Amino acid sequence: MIAIYARQSVDKKDSISIESQIDFCKKEIIENEEIKVYIDKGFSGKNTERPQFQSMLDDIKSGIISRVIVYKLDRVSRNLLDFSNIIETFKKYNIGFTSCNEKFDTTTAMGNAMLSITMVFAQLERETIQKRITDSYYSRGSKGFYMGGKIPFGFDKVEARIDGKKTSMFEVNSEQAPITEKMYELYANTNMSLGEISRYFNEKNILSAEGKAWDNGKISRMLRNPIYVNADADIYLYYKNKGCIISNEISDFIGTNGLYLYGKRDRNKNKYNNVENQTISLALHKGIVDSNTFLLCQYKLDNNKQIKNSGKGKHTWLSGIIKCGYCGYAVSAVTNYKGQKYFNCRGKTNLNICSGHSRTLYVEDIESMIEEEIFSKADELRNTKMKVAKENKETNEIKLKILDIDNKIENLFNALEEGNSLTIQYINERITKLQNTKNLLMEESKKIIIVNNAKKSTEEILKNIDNWNELDFDAKKQVSRLFINKILLKDDEIKIEWNEI
Template identity: 45%
Template sequence: MNNRIDAIYARQSVDKKDSISIESQIDFCKYELKGGSYREYTDKGFSGKNTDRPKFQELIRDIKKGLIAKVIVYKLDRISRSILDFSGMMELFQQYNVEFVSSTEKFDTSTPMGRAMLNICIVFAQLERETIQKRVTDAYYSRSQRGFKMGGKPPYGFHSEPTKMDGINTKKLVANPEEAEHIRFIFEMYADPKTSYGDITRHFAQQGILFYGKELIRPTLAQMLRNPVYVQADLDVYEFFKSQGTVLVNDAADFTGTNGCYLYQGRDVKACKKNDLKDQMLVLAPHEGIVPSDTWLACRKKLMNNMKIQSARKATHTWLAGKIKCGNCGYALMSMINRVGTQYLRCTKRLDNKSCVGCGKIYTAELEALVYQQMVKKLESYKTLTGRKKAVKGNPKITALQVELAQVDSEIEKLVDSLTGANNVLLSYVNAKIAELDSRKQALVKEIADLTVDTISPEQVQQISGYLDTWETLSFDDKRRVLDLLVTTVEATSEKMNITWKI
């Protein structure tokens, strides 16, 4: 241990006039060395709120290697602002017999009083950081209460322009005439009790009108209809939000039917549901609203009366659930039941906004029979492998990809199952989410296919063959397991069927 050296650690989060540079910190620390040799560890541009800093982590590794005798810093908060992190460091220093010195605060960890004083100081360092965080939070709510736009891209229908409020530079929303007309039309359509989300999204899809560069989907539409940024806020709007328990920053007299509003999450609210306005904060914005209050309120109340989305359920209608997709658009097929109790399949995109021609008339039982026949046929070609001596060793990369693929399959399955009896909001959300998951799924399938060569073993062929031979007596869950071993997706219409195999 005699060849251990001293270490100087310096940190600077940002360059400011009132912050001490890393070079100055090192100069202060050199006085403690009295000319001895040392090694520098410096982190520039890193906060002291945690220990996730490259050079600091290098210092810790060198301590554990037994290379460091003493750690010297300019000031305590250079090394940590967290009492938990600092306490852990002190334990580490004691474990490896490393002294700790703060050159400006004169702490000596070799004495009980020095250790006690260090703990007291780190408490105040953490308190200072939390005080700064509170000031930032206070500033946020102070500015939001005064009607400042608090970041984020402008909502559809507006663009932002620089302005000055109370002598402070900020941004103000200004209506885009063409987009504002689309917004007004959306609210006018939805205010009609007979109009659904699908009617609106279908209208804009047929017109080729894009929102944020994409087709309008139901989650985006729902977000627009809930946003008070569009309303020409009058006394009726004031009374509505007041009845919901919303915190109203402005007086009732300020609601003159001209300005839009900003709705912010309340300061003490940890999380809120879409329809829960209690303790949220409503502020009159400096921009002019574009939707009359009566129309906006009619839409908002209609939204609040929507049915609650039911939670996802385990697949019960078909063992193909989660695997079957429309052969035309690639969206999930949903199992439904007609009046006489016969199950059939419908394209969820067709149900959503009729932008797909659909899959045609497919009866669930008939498709199940076809898939079963194809699984039997597929496995027949693999039975010849049982006479070969070629054994395929497990590929760890393939295993990892297959685990991820199973997780994606499971998520898709749950989403598809949740569609049974779902309302329009859930239907749209699930379609968008399934499309996102399916994109990842196809990428995984391709990667696995590229790595896979004769990856099914003779033992697996024999086991699966046994299941297929007793198919009629298998449980629902066992059928799903066999399907999952063999099949990635089944794309089907009334005219054709294509199976993507895992083997």
């Protein structure tokens, strides 16, 4: 099948209509072959984040496309590096590529020669940037952060000589890198928890870098470590917004290098969960994970309220979340001489700071009261379909705002071509500001996607609630923790703090 790709950004005077673009493309087709047309209306060619363009790439990867035709080269991309990446993809899948306007046709010898020249320039630009990355790497005198500590899972350490200087750097380990990718993919695109992901790998007898089994902490550190990401401008902005010090220019974030995260930190805090005031530097090695997948994982981890340590209590599924309503310390279930279980305040028994409860609160009674509350909360949740619809509307509004910004930026770009140096400076500032707003909006819309994913998992929880009586002790414990953050127990009052679901 032949793909025709047409793109038009809104109100551009000189721009040719979608319909005429398609007509031009059709003239290039001699064979009597099936055509599929992809149209992105209202999208600029600055990057490749265009829905129909992406869907065309998907079709290419699935093997149903043999040739791509566009009206003009800039319909594919206005960015040389993006353009050459796309051409690489075309090559990889053996796709013929024709651009009507420039008579650029990779099915001819001349077209291929032109293509080679384009690729040489793109490569030159890439090498210039790599050189800049290497230089800044040395000028910081930054020995140490790649040498110290263990080699991260997914990489090997190799000796390298760059510009005559001897150094060592990471290199992708071909056995471990696909596992790393899989880990990111599972967390970004499924509802699997960190625990479920570690079980997934442990069951397959895949060991961590230390040759041990995976656990939540190890998986979370893997997903947080920017050493794995092919860092592009979105990644730059993510860390900038988090308060990191970034030692390279945003223009050097071209989606090819991994990152080092280092700097002083509070020993008590997880290095990756609080990155404020830590330094981010482009590394010499190639990353493993694409920027979009990496960011989805970060947003999800940022939003992930750690489920509190559930405690080892085997007497009640409430242990870990149930606290004394007077002193705030945990209450534990103890058994009296008659074999009845009741709650005991640890603030009283262990610390003697609480006067405790003046009546016996039996575990069985409290459990059944909480059960009732969980059931009615579940009913409440079933009636929130309206809310989901509202959120979809919000995503649309954000998309429209982004579209509007894209148009403004595109218009400014056009104005740049005619401007004098004074206006150019002004326009550049405007563009930077608009770009920042756009990135915030994109972050916002990604968050909403995550919320919607969470909604899906809510449905699963609700199914569990329907079968509550068949759930075993651990399952009840798990489900109650998803709903409840904390229960405060007083003699005559039970206060439940619900989680936001």
